[in-house]
Amino acid sequence: MREKRTRFLTALRASALCTGVFLCLLTFSTSANSQLEGVSDEIARQQSQLAAHNKKLNHLQRDLKAQATRIETLSKRIRSAQSALGDTEAEIETLTKKQARLQQEMVGQQALLADLLDAQYRQGQHDQLQRLLSGDDIAQLDRLTRYAETLAQSRQAAIESLAATRTEYQLTAHQLKQQRDKQSALVAELQEKKRDLESEQAAQSQTAKKIRAQIASDSAYLAELNANKQRLQEEIAAAARRATVKMAGIANAKGKLTWPVKGTLLHRFGERQSGQVSWNGVVIGAKRGTEVKAAHAGKVVLSSWLRGYGLLIAVDHGKGDMTLYGYNQALLKDVGDTVTAGEPIALVGDSGGQSTPSLYFEIRRKGNTTNPLPWLD
Known part of the structure; x- marks a missing residue:
């Protein structure tokens, strides 16, 4: 009887030990699975953050490229406008000098015409008929006649030269006005483009700061x-x-x-x-x-x-x-x-x-x- 009892107790202890071992293994497995799931979740979270980080960085880089393209376009337009403005200012200087020269020519031509008219007037005070009736020397009369004709031709040439100079002066004045209007338009365009450029450069600077913040870590x-x-x-x-x-x-x-x-x-x-x-x-x-x-x-x-x-x-x-x-x-x-x-x-x-x-x-x-x-x- 005692022997049966001993065998029973031994079997019971073995069963309890197996049950304990099983429970320990079950608890360890559950804990390991839980830890593994936690690691997987952390990996997924890190990957999600990295993907979001890269997406934002790529978006900022696209913005930066677009801003740089707009700045480049504005810079080229400003450079072109500055070149055109330089050419216009040079043309204005040339036309201004030409206008001053024509003004001087007109003054000289007007003085010459005044002298010719005065000489013709004085010549007209003793016309040829009076000289012929007075019995003056025929040769002297011929000389006076030729002088009068030359005087008339010179007067006509002076009138035509003055008219041509005045026409050229007026044309130059018109061209000068056109160039000055162009200059004003170019200056206004430059000021506008420079304001646009400064705005784009400020936006680009902000985007660059955001990018530097995105890659702030050494890695x-x-x-x-x-x-x-x-x-x-x-x-x-x-x-x-x-x-x-x-x-x-x-x-x-x-x-x-x-x-x-x-x-x-x-x-x-x-x-x-x-x-x-x-x-x-x-x-x-x-x-x-x-x-x-x-x-x-x-x-x-x-x-x-x-x-x-x-x-x-x-x-x-x-x-x-x-x-x-x-x-x-x-x-x-x-x-x-x-x-x-x-x-x-x-x-x-x-x-x-x-x-x-x-x-x-x-x-x-x-x-x-x-x-x-x-x-x-």
Whole structure:
């Protein structure tokens, strides 16, 4: 009996132990599943935030590009209006001088005509009939007759010259008025365009601030820099494949290249940007709207907006040599245009999300970046 009881108690203990182990395993499994679900939810939340962040950043970049395009259009119109205004002012100066000259001519012609009329009047006091009846010398009479005829012809010529001068003067006065009206219209247009430009630049500045806030963290900034450099690499490679530039390159121009713009050197080649990313070119601070000049003769192979670099222009010099100019306010040359050293190709700006007006300048040789400073004059 005792033996049966012992076996029963042993079996009962074993059963209880199994039940306890099962309950522990069940509790652990439930806890693990709960933790796994929590991790999955956190991953999903982070992915959702990242997607929303990227969507907002892309939207801001599109706004920035649209603003840069409008600023470029306004800048070109202002530049064109300023050029036309300069031509108009030069024409006004020429017409003003001409008008003064004609005025002097009319004064002289009027004085000459007055003298001729006075002489003719005095000549008329002793007409030929009286002289003939008085028995004067016939030869003397002939001379007086010819003098009278010459006097009449001179008077007629003086009258005609004065009339022609007056007509030219009136025409000049009309042209001068037209040019001055044009000048007034151009000045008004310039003032309006400059107001529009300032408004667009303010909007662009605000968008750039929002973008910088979006990539404020080191990881986000680094990711954006790497993505921008990759985009630039792809664009340059594509442009190089499209272009066939048969020029000598810049190998023999080291230390002789034209500075694209004069200003303050803000960033040097090789200087750290973020993490392991360094500057592949130099950044030169300059006044907004300053002309950017081609460093060397070549052919434009890229002229467009590129994220991170704003309005960018690339010039191929042949032999795998290329110069790049970024952050511009306006691009003055199109793809396919041939440029000479020192020729204006763009205007300094702050496109691409920059905080201050500057120029990004880069030199590539067979696709590899190199320090621009030793190449510049």
